[in-house]
Amino acid sequence: MECFRIDESGYTGFDLLNADQRFQGAAAIAISDEDAANLIREYFPKLQAPELKYRALSRRSANHPRLLSLLRDLLTHHKCVTYICDKRYLLMLMFLDHAVEPFYYERGMDFYEGGQNYAMASFLFVTGPTMLGQPAFDRLLQSFQQAVREKTPGSLSALISATRATKWETFPEALGPLAQFEAPECLSEIANPGVNTDAAPVVLQSLVSRMEVMANGPYRVEHDQSKNLLAYHDLLQRFIDHDQEIEFRQTEITSIKFPLKLAEVTQVDSKASSAVQLADVMIGAAIEAVNRRAGLRSGGLDPDAVSSLYTDNQFIHLTPSFDLEEQKRFRQGTQAGELIDYFAENFYTPRST
Template sequence: MECFRIDESGYTGFDLLNSEQRLQGAAAIAIDDGEAARLIREYFPRLQAEELKYRALARRPANHQRLIALHRELLTNHKCVTYVCDKRFLLLLMFLDYAVEPFYYELGVDFYQDGQNYSLASLLYVTGAKLLGPGALDRLLRCFQRAMKEKSRAALDDLVEAARSSRWRDLPEALGPLAQFASPECLQAIATPGVSTDAAFIVLQSLISRMEVMADGPYRVEHDQSKNLLAYHDLLLRFIGHKDAVTFRQSEIASITFPLKLKSVIQVDSKTSPAVQLADVMIGAAIEAANTLMGHRVGELDAQQVMAQYGEHQLIHMLPSIDFEEQKRFRQGSQAAQVIDYYAVNFQKP
């Protein structure tokens, strides 16, 4: 059975405002351990460490071209996909999902039609700091993140107050439901048990949508035993266990159909899995390149060279874009509202 190996980077649980790790992502590659071990020996014949680690290798300039060449080899000759998201942008999308959309739902408005939520989140990302007043957007997001975690009356009240103390009238479409109405529907959605700002679900959903397309038939997943990947493991098991027949269109290039072709998932020690080590190289290079291109910090490898190696559909990104016409075209016909409702019923933690 075909096997995809997965590794992640940048996971910080519910905290999507972590200033040290502003991006999160994961990579999946279909390669067996024997071929992976051969490639590691070919590209790093003098490796002394007990396992291949992107971060350790990238620190040495002598390894840079070898890393880029290995990255190109994997992208050219193996089925693989990498997902990268800006966690602040993702938090804004979640804010719209829980603190805004339920208000419009009660009015009979499809808030997600043609990706309107992505456009509004992008607008907030780019202009919110100036539009809403000094520090207002940061305070709003911190309060929202806390309210999603704690579910307490005090946290919900603080969130409403954060919205009201901003210049919310300059963007009432996004902040009016809380600031003007303290929308009971929105507050109830935020307080719903099981919903959180943990992004593992979104990352995995994106990877699975591509693995399902790439896999020729039934397949399995292996990933490292790290603490961070425990959240991914639990979600994969829930995906595998879902047997209802249903398909959702998410964008121009993404859809997902249940039951999945994915049949099993196991945790392995990355020290004994060269294939998982190559997944680490893929996501490490992608996250570092994205950080460089977005101006967060300068990485070791040439970011443009790394990104230029990706082929069509090998890289999925969740990043802000103010090209609103392109957003609308790309997400036209999306079933986002149905997807959210379906996942809330079938995959929410008890």
């Protein structure tokens, strides 16, 4: 059975405002441990460490040509995909999903039509601090994140107060439901046990939708035994166990259909899996590149050299975009609202014990 190895980077649980880890992502690659070991020996024949770790290798400029050559080899000859999201932007999308959209839904309006939620989140991302007031906007995001986590009357009340403390009248389309109306449908949505601010489900949806296309038949996934990947493991198992026949269109080029071809997920020791180590190289290089582009890191591989290695279908990103017409075309006819509701009901509600 074909096997995709995956690794992640930047996971901070519910906290999407972690200043030290702005981006989160994961990579998946279909390669055998034998082929992976051969590539590691080819490109790093003098490696003394017990396993190949991207972060350690990228610190030395002498390793950069070999790392780029290894990445080129992987992207040219193996099925693979890398996903990156800006967690602050994702939090704004989640705010619109749960603290705004229910208000419009109750009034018979499709908030997601033409991807306008993505355009609105992009607008907030860039202009929110200036338009709404920097400290107040930051407190709004923090209060929303806390309210989603705690789901208490006090945290919901604090969110309303934080919304009203902004210059919300400058953007009532997004902040009016809470600031002006204390919309009960929005507060109820935030208090729903299936709603959280964990980015892992968003990352996995994208990875799985691409692996489903790349796989010729049933396939399995292996990943490292790290604590962070336990969240991914549980959700992947839920995906596997879900046998209802249903399909959702996510974008112009992606959809997700259940039951999945994905048949099995297992944890392995990365020291014993050369293939998992290569997944670490892929996501490590991608995360480093976006951090350098954002001016958050220095050193490491040239981000332009890294990005030039990818084809369009090998790299998925969730970042602000101001090409509104492109966003509208790309997301025309998608089932964003239905997908969010379905995943919240079937996958995100905590398991009973």
